[in-house]
Amino acid sequence: MTMRYIPDTWRKLVAERAFFLCEYCLVHEDDTILTCPIDHVIPLKHGGLHLPENLAYSCVYCNRFKGTDIGTFLFSSHFTRFFNPRTDAWKSHFVLDGALFLPKTAIGEATIKILKINEVERVIERQELIEEGRYPHVNAQRFILT
Template structure:
């Protein structure tokens, strides 16, 4: 299958992730960005354009992830297999800070992904605080 993702599959992927980025959990409807359908295992590395290899991602997380297949745990400096949104439960690797503004790592995989994608970049933490005040964050959906 080519890299083209049919419109109906795009709709299904967006719905599967509740309209939120599979990584940082930002809601597309609360941003001015158009989110992307991302190949979890990059096409350049043989990743296929099929539902099990696609996720909904904000442009920033998608850009930082790029074509990477592995990540480094910033604590141990060991290479770890990165979080796979279609196979792994977000809640097993990540949690929210008390004020729900920052994503906390629960595993080496979580630490690696938070650092790689800069999931707690200052601008995003600030806007999450606003979303919390609005009653729009954190998202309550679960993908599995």
């Protein structure tokens, strides 16, 4: 990840715009050990802008596994971009089956795969949050339903 200074005003805007959820896996910032980093949806090295329109709230896991990638090869030579929280609707690409993410599209599948959203430790964490009534977070309804 390219480190670029993100003004506090932008950080606040991005966090509030995301309702304090990771815009990929929808975990709430209160349910993460560390604070949520700010993700450049299109990484700077790929020409993404250092502007709020290209920023997303993301948990440490999604942010780390996404890195500076923009997509992946799902099939032999079929490149598929990642889900873009700024231009795509979450519910168009993912559906929750309990703690498990199911893809609705190739974009969803590419994102789940590379961001390791269904990695067993993460599914267990979400399962524990479900049991505590904390996942999907009430703030996530707008992502899941609208």
